[in-house]
Amino acid sequence: MTKCPVLVTGGAGYIGSHAVLALRDAGWQVAVIDNLSTGTRYVVPDDVPFHEGNVADRELVDRIFAEQGIGAIMHFAGSIVVPESVEQPLEYYRNNTLSSHALLTAAVAAGVKHFVFSSTAAVYGEPERVPVQEGDPKLPINPYGASKLMTERMLEDSSFAYPLNYAALRYFNVSGADPEGRSGQVGKGSTHLIKVAVEAAVGKRDHIDVYGTDYPTPDGSCVRDYIHVSDLTAAHVKALERLIEKPEQNLILNLGYGRGLSVLEVLDALDRKLDKPIRREMKGRRAGDPPMLISSNRALTETLDWSARYADIDVILGHALEWERKLLARNWQ
Numbered sequence: 233m234t235k236c237p238v239l240v241t242g243g244a245g246y247i248g249s250h251a252v253l254a255l256r257d258a259g260w261q262v263a264v265i266d267n268l269s270t271g272t273r274y275v276v277p278d279d280v281p282f283h284e285g286n287v288a289d290r291e292l293v294d295r296i297f298a299e300q301g302i303g304a305i306m307h308f309a310g311s312i313v314v315p316e317s318v319e320q321p322l323e324y325y326r327n328n329t330l331s332s333h334a335l336l337t338a339a340v341a342a343g344v345k346h347f348v349f350s351s352t353a354a355v356y357g358e359p360e361r362v363p364v365q366e367g368d369p370k371l372p373i374n375p376y377g378a379s380k381l382m383t384e385r386m387l388e389d390s391s392f393a394y395p396l397n398y399a400a401l402r403y404f405n406v407s408g409a410d411p412e413g414r415s416g417q418v419g420k421g422s423t424h425l426i427k428v429a430v431e432a433a434v435g436k437r438d439h440i441d442v443y444g445t446d447y448p449t450p451d452g453s454c455v456r457d458y459i460h461v462s463d464l465t466a467a468h469v470k471a472l473e474r475l476i477e478k479p480e481q482n483l484i485l486n487l488g489y490g491r492g493l494s495v496l497e498v499l500d501a502l503d504r505k506l507d508k509p510i511r512r513e514m515k516g517r518r519a520g521d522p523p524m525l526i527s528s529n530r531a532l533t534e535t536l537d538w539s540a541r542y543a544d545i546d547v548i549l550g551h552a553l554e555w556e557r558k559l560l561a562r563n564w565q
């Protein structure tokens with residue numbers, strides 16, 4: 233397989249920056265485009281070509297394609313907050329669907345052959361069964377999931393019409409941080425369980441709210457499939473290799489471990505690492521939370537030469553905690 237230069241959109245964000253590391257660790261040449269609306273420059277290695285701007289800026293994107301000889305795209309740039317998408321749907325369709333359309337149009341015009349897309353388990357909505365399989369009904373219940381599903385559809389149709397293949401990778405709950413401490417989740421106002429919990433662990437918050445203890449789950453709290461961000465991005469690199477090896481095939485894969493952990497199990501595991509347990513406040517259910525979301529990862533393990541390295545929740549929490557301590561020590565957000 234011949235490696236080509238890869239453009240990572242959203243490469244200054246949480247998942248995008250880990251993808252940059254994974255690609256470089258595997259010997260790929262990388263360029264980043266990010267408008268820094270939520271990303272931070274310091275998680276991108278200094279020697280990676282960095283372009284501040286929007287993926288919908290055709291002139292800029294055309295210039296990057298030409299200058300860097302881009303042969304593949306990993307597309308992470310976009311908006312990801314579910315409640316915000318309900319309040320500002322048109323903003324989500326613009327920043328997710330329309331921006332992806334612009335990027336894809338530029339990619340097709342420039343002859344870029346491979347497109348790896350950051351999709352989400354939110355395309356399934358409230359699944360009727362778990363583990364969720366890729367062929368199960370796609371019935372998103374919010375504009376975020378719908379905006380991502382529309383992009384999947386554009387990619388599917390484009391792959392028939394143009395010489396391009398794609399991977400749509402549907403993430404479950406991405407968590408943890410780079411094991412070498414080079415990147416992690418950054419940013420104020422995160423709502424993700426593990427990020428909020430480690431912020432509480434280092435004293436940035438004085439407690440954590442537990443949203444719902446009366447779900448039809450073993451301990452009453454919601455169950456999710458937490459996947460380490462470095463395992464997730466390693467799967468992206470494998471997916472890209474596969475797209476290059478088999479240009480006639482597309483990939484649609486869930487990225488999860490196929491196991492569920494409850495909110496209380498995650499918090500208990502974190503407490504075991506701390507001198508003092510985190511104070512919990514039991515709250516009512518948060519709107520739109522399905523009780524249980526677990527991926528089937530059969531397609532992932534059968535299709536790609538990938539296996540989990542960091543699935544242990546203690547490892548995920550350990551890396552997240554180390555990163556949070558680093559942010560605190562450096563006075564980063």
Ligand SMILES: O=c1ccn([C@@H]2O[C@H](COP(=O)(O)OP(=O)(O)O[C@H]3O[C@H](CO)[C@H](O)[C@H](O)[C@H]3O)[C@@H](O)[C@H]2O)c(=O)[nH]1
Nearest residue numbers: 312352354405423424425426428441442443454495518521
């Ligand atoms: O302070 C908190 C934060 C979260 N939770 C609970 O922890 C579980 C996980 O919540 P997250 O916000 O970490 O993750 P979600 O499962 O809600 O979100 C995931 O799925 C979404 C789509 O469904 C988006 O893709 C999102 O980016 C992704 O992290 C939920 O039951 C939530 O209610 C708490 O109890 N307290």
